[in-house]
Amino acid sequence: MSRDAARRDAKPMRPTMALLRKDLLLERRAPESIPAMVLFSITTFVLFHFGLGRDEVDGSLAAGVLLVTILFAAILGINRLFVAEHEEGGFDAVLMAPIDRTALFLAKGTALFLFLTLVEVVAVPAFAILLLGPSPWHGLPALIVTLALVNLALSSVGALVAALAIRTRSRDLIVPIVTLPLLVPALIAAARACAPLLAAHGDAWPAAKWLLMLGLYDLVFGLLAYAVFDFLLED
Amino acid sequence: MHGKGLRALTLATLVALSATFALVVFWAPNDADQGFIQKIFYLHVPVAIITLIAYVVAGIFAWRQLKTGSREWDLRSYVVIHIALIFNIVGLLTGAIWAKASWGHWWVWDEPTLVSFLIVFLLYATYQPLRFSIEDPERQARYASVFAIIAGAFVPLNFMAVRMATSLVHPRTFGTANGGLPGEMMFVFLVSIVAMGLLFWLIVKYEIAQKTLTWQIRALRRRLLGDDAVAPLGRSAAPTIAPQEAPAR
Numbered sequence: 001m002s003r004d005a006a007r008r009d010a011k012p013m014r015p016t017m018a019l020l021r022k023d024l025l026l027e028r029r030a031p032e033s034i035p036a037m038v039l040f041s042i043t044t045f046v047l048f049h050f051g052l053g054r055d056e057v058d059g060s061l062a063a064g065v066l067l068v069t070i071l072f073a074a075i076l077g078i079n080r081l082f083v084a085e086h087e088e089g090g091f092d093a094v095l096m097a098p099i100d101r102t103a104l105f106l107a108k109g110t111a112l113f114l115f116l117t118l119v120e121v122v123a124v125p126a127f128a129i130l131l132l133g134p135s136p137w138h139g140l141p142a143l144i145v146t147l148a149l150v151n152l153a154l155s156s157v158g159a160l161v162a163a164l165a166i167r168t169r170s171r172d173l174i175v176p177i178v179t180l181p182l183l184v185p186a187l188i189a190a191a192r193a194c195a196p197l198l199a200a201h202g203d204a205w206p207a208a209k210w211l212l213m214l215g216l217y218d219l220v221f222g223l224l225a226y227a228v229f230d231f232l233l234e235d
Numbered sequence: 236m237h238g239k240g241l242r243a244l245t246l247a248t249l250v251a252l253s254a255t256f257a258l259v260v261f262w263a264p265n266d267a268d269q270g271f272i273q274k275i276f277y278l279h280v281p282v283a284i285i286t287l288i289a290y291v292v293a294g295i296f297a298w299r300q301l302k303t304g305s306r307e308w309d310l311r312s313y314v315v316i317h318i319a320l321i322f323n324i325v326g327l328l329t330g331a332i333w334a335k336a337s338w339g340h341w342w343v344w345d346e347p348t349l350v351s352f353l354i355v356f357l358l359y360a361t362y363q364p365l366r367f368s369i370e371d372p373e374r375q376a377r378y379a380s381v382f383a384i385i386a387g388a389f390v391p392l393n394f395m396a397v398r399m400a401t402s403l404v405h406p407r408t409f410g411t412a413n414g415g416l417p418g419e420m421m422f423v424f425l426v427s428i429v430a431m432g433l434l435f436w437l438i439v440k441y442e443i444a445q446k447t448l449t450w451q452i453r454a455l456r457r458r459l460l461g462d463d464a465v466a467p468l469g470r471s472a473a474p475t476i477a478p479q480e481a482p483a484r
Contacts, residue, residue: 160381160385164365164378164381164382165365167369167374168365168368168369168378169368169369169370170364170368173364173368174361174364174365174368177361177364178358178361178365178382181354181355181357181358181361182358182385182386182389184354184393184396185389185392185393185395185396185397188396188397188399188400189396189399192400209399213395213396213399216392217392217396220388220392221385221388224384224385224388225385228301228381228384228385231301231377231380231381232377232378232381234377
């Protein structure tokens with residue numbers, strides 16, 4: 001027992017890496033979430049084109065379309081996040097293994113972060129080609145920073161809500177209705193930050209307060225989710 | 236036992252509410268711009284403040300539940316969120332009426348309090364669906380607590396974000412250029428907050444007493460008529476607990 005504890009203390013990141021590698025391997029062998037999210041994003045851009053009746057968008061409208069699409073695509077990934085664990089008994093395995101339970105949270109959060117980043121690598125260029133009017137180049141570095149912060153928010157809140165919803169009767173209903181209101185502050189900050197980046201003659205960097213707000217959101221919910229995740233696995 | 240102090244609290248609440256009502260109608264001065272309708276302020280703002288405090292308190296109760304594992308804190312957290320949701324709806328409705336009266340629209344997006352209120356309502360409206368879609372009562376309590384903690388921390392953060400995002404064209408009630416509320420208004424406002432707080436506390440106490448009583452009645456029925464006479468609680472049953480004073484049988 002003490003040897004296990006010592007081993008666990010010595011390399012706290014190893015279980016996380018093992019769990020993360022398993023998730024990435026699963027997604028690579030049998031791609032499921034990422035293709036669905038990419039297809040969903042592009043379909044949504046097409047829908048926005050017809051729904052808004054516009055060939056080109058810019059400024060705050062562009063920021064809204066892009067971020068809301070990413071948000072909804074993330075919901076798909078969040079819904080699938082723990083399905084393998086739920087169906088194949090992975091939860092019991094994690095509980096029985098002599099590892100810290102938050103390793104599962106860290107692994108799932110990181111996996112979701114990577115999935116979202118991969119989706120955006122395809123979806124943002126597609127958005128720039130299909131819908132965006134002005135050139136995206138001048139605001140690209142700031143856009144990458146903002147989206148990274150958004151992904152962080154999505155993955156910490158997403159991993160927590162996914163764990164919360166996986167053992168309810170109506171997982172696919174609970175995930176969106178809980179996640180979307182929770183993400184409103186992050187969306188406010190991200191949309192305000194992206195609006196000048198996607199405008200025709202906008203600034204190359206958004207006002208610092210929006211990035212700070214996003215950072216604060218990431219910090220608060222990251223720490224909070226980390227603190228309470230344990231209680232979702234206790235059985 | 237569980238209804239201890241309920242009568243005194245009821246009387247205090249009645250007195251405070253009547254005093255508030257009398258003060259608001261007969262004593263508080265009419266607003267120079269908005270006239271009589273401004274007096275909805277004494278209902279809307281206290282209700283809003285009590286709602287937000289209650290959400291944060293429910294989060295703290297939920298934290299206690301997770302720490303102690305006791306159903307009692309879960310019940311408290313559940314009841315506080317339940318009543319806060321009702322206060323939240325009252326706050327939204329009075330806010331909409333006030334907006335219509337003073338700005339001519341039922342909904343104004345640049346009023347941060349109203350907008351935050353809607354978002355917070357949308358979040359907390361999912362508390363019961365989440366809770367009641369879980370079968371096991373133990374897990375129900377734990378998962379509901381996790382939700383309540385996250386949502387309790389969300390409330391202030393959300394307020395900050397919404398306030399940052401709104402252009403402040405409408406005058407704020409406190410801290411306007413000419414020094415905020417005049418003395419009489421401030422006094423009536425404070426009395427109103429106390430009355431609303433008492434009302435909230437009273438309803439919470441009543442609901443907890445009712446839940447405890449339900450539990451006792453079920454226990455008694457089971458003892459008198461046998462286990463078959465009492466239908467098992469469904470998954471969408473609100474939490475009930477044994478009163479501490481009851482014999483541990």
